[in-house]
Amino acid sequence: MSKSKTIYFDSNATTSVAPEVVQAMLPYLTENWGNPSSPYRLGKKLVGPIEAARESVAALIGADSAEVIFTSCGTESINTAITSCLYSQPTKRHIVTTAVEHSATKNCCAALEERGYEVTYLPVNRDGSLDLKLFEQSLRPETAVVSMMWANNETGVLFPIREIAAICRQRGILIHTDAVQVPGKLKLDVNELGVDLLSLSAHKLHGPKGVGLLYVRKGTPFRALIVGGHQEEGHRGGTENVPYMVAFGRAAELAHAVTVQSQRKLAALRDNLESEIFAKIPHTARNGAKEPRLPNTTSIAFAGVEAEALLMMLDQLNICASSGSACTTGSVAPSHVLTAMGLSPVEARSTIRFSLDYETSEEDVAYLMSHLPRVVAELRAAASPRVAARFRNSKLVAQAV
């Protein structure tokens, strides 16, 4: 079925480290262990590989390598982007974001509110889309930054970042986008997009966990979040994590090589999974618009099912999926993304996200579908009459798919 016998439908949470990526980084954990800032060859010889990696990640997003900062993760990139816009424009203390951001943005903004900054969280429609009129109305002279995800990690729904960036540019407001879910799945060109700052994370594209990227357009005011030595041209202190930088470079090359055909094939596989679910399992609904959406993601509410119980049963079948972001797993609250879209807590708690990858095969989908209808039916049958009644009264059941 698969080498590890694990059928993985959770690529938005993380991806395996590609063997080519491990191979590329290994020498920098063994013989090439010097400090790149050192004045002798053992150190200096590492500057070339770092800059080559920087070229590769810059090429992935159509940036100049001088516009790319290596960080330790997507969360650091996002936190750096937002705080940099605030600290470099001290008279502007207002942030515009949305109600469906990843916790890296959401909780960073909440922490900044605690410190006296003001945040507007834009609502979304039932399909996860944004009201551009509302967005324009939210902008103020004191708005330091607009920070919005490009692709939602839970639903895959895309925001019109190009249009949003154009509006920001017109108003002289900095725009940052969390594009963590995008590489390899959509064409990514920072100049076409028009954003000032953009965040990525290597582990979503078969690189290791522990290295991120922050794109900062030339000329954008900047203040570092992690302040120390002269590393990353003073934009990010800390001795360089050479192995992971090299790894990210190799992973970026792999993601950059993905063709439009592959992306279409991925979307077709995902669409097929959706159709099968809707055909074979009653009382199910997609959360979020069908398009524009990432080609690999689907978020499905299974009325009458507790997602956590369903995930546990799937795990017993070696199928990995999730109820939303791994970064909020274990939280007692239902997904803030889904409730912002108007789902009730009960509906949100009945939702499973399936996120596919180029490694996902038709056989994987067939294996999932050979079990999913039965498992859902069993859980519904086992539900207490009280729970079942709650779900019967949910709007979801009445929804046409």
Added chain:
Amino acid sequence: MSKSKTIYFDSNATTSVAPEVVQAMLPYLTENWGNPSSPYRLGKKLVGPIEAARESVAALIGADSAEVIFTSCGTESINTAITSCLYSQPTKRHIVTTAVEHSATKNCCAALEERGYEVTYLPVNRDGSLDLKLFEQSLRPETAVVSMMWANNETGVLFPIREIAAICRQRGILIHTDAVQVPGKLKLDVNELGVDLLSLSAHKLHGPKGVGLLYVRKGTPFRALIVGGHQEEGHRGGTENVPYMVAFGRAAELAHAVTVQSQRKLAALRDNLESEIFAKIPHTARNGAKEPRLPNTTSIAFAGVEAEALLMMLDQLNICASSGSACTTGSVAPSHVLTAMGLSPVEARSTIRFSLDYETSEEDVAYLMSHLPRVVAELRAAASPRVAARFRNSKLVAQAV
């Protein structure tokens, strides 16, 4: 001479990754690549290894594992410690530190000054020591944190952190120490020391570059610097870098196993190197007190020599040493540590730091000393009359060693 034929006297800059450490982390880059926050076995099985690593790093410093936060580097730990003390006590906007801190503290404080915080940089004496009277006088009701390194990375000189912590405790002021250079070289026990926060970095103790530790004593108010998901109990967002956490755990075990005898042997080897230099090379002087000092570090001024030229010649002989912190290499300014100790810019620029390791052998020292006197003599002979005169007039030449 050594396997790699590189004779390494720059362990304060970085250390090689121990083969045991690479072995320990490798499975987490290959088969065990899941996201530890995921709700299925592929992810959940990683929680155990992370917590075992946390136990190991906690044991190294005598802490409870619940008091230990994994970060991406020493610089992030230090930045987090200082900003956490400020953000959790918003009415206190004053920081006390010293003039000889690592750039992670120095530049973090400078950035905070730009944002309206007030910083006192305590001067040091000629031998690098602190005036405790001056320190006490610097403390104010609005002091949020005292941040001081325990062991200076350039000279090895130790600050009396235990005494300083006791004074802070008495005044109700939080105390953070940058102990990055300490593990394996001195006994490290956070309870004996009495600090509230303490920073470490794995790559100084044969772990990889890209993972650090922040100790936060139970009950200490805390605000995260990198805010995102619930990772690290909400103290540090970002998907866990499992391989490097495991690596740090293994490296901590190795450092923890270092015996007092080994430390004494290391000090004897360093003392021998110093004596040889003073005996065989005229016009040389140690920067900083002989004791209390790290057992592995010596900072030597070679009058009439440009350190950068000397390092280049040593590199040709496969000898690695540095003129100070790698984190400030390439800077045109002379070392802020040495000038704070009263050295002239010229004297500071004539300084080489030799930092030894348990891997350093008597043969390594003999090899260095078989070349160093000649190289220094050649450089002095080649110096332009103007440069030579400048050095002849320096106080350094007159100093008895």
